[in-house]
Amino acid sequence: MTLKLTDHFGADRRWCPPFDRAVAYEREDWWVGPSHCGDDPWYVQVLEGAAEVARVELDDLGEINPEHVGVPELDRDRLEIQRVEVAIAARGRGVGTGVVRALEERHADRRLFAYSDADSFWGSLGWDRFDPPRGERVATLFIQPVRE
Structure with a gap:
């Protein structure tokens, strides 16, 4: 599978x-309004051939919740995957894994993380x-392992 990732940056929060x-x-509401993070929204459109198969929202630096158990200190080279979604018709073919692997390769100088x-x-x-933390109703934090 060959995926093409195209960045889209917005000038303000009202930009779509x-x-x-x-x-x-499935989550159309994620993609129809303005960004939920930062003043400069950063979206990635993922194409396979000419067909859109996934969408991503990134947050430059992002925020690490220190309340999560055992979280390591991440430098300013971190990059948050705010949202990632595979198109309904493209599910079950490894597109999600392909997207994350492509982001890892594309941002090899950054440490990626996601709440999910x-x-x-x-x-x-x-x-x-x-x-x-116990009793907190927040998503689990996932951090890309350190590259060797």
């Missing part, structure tokens, strides 16, 4: 990325898991 509106996603309830997905990638 130029995604293909004909492609169906999709524990089995991030675990299958070999990312380190950090649980929230």
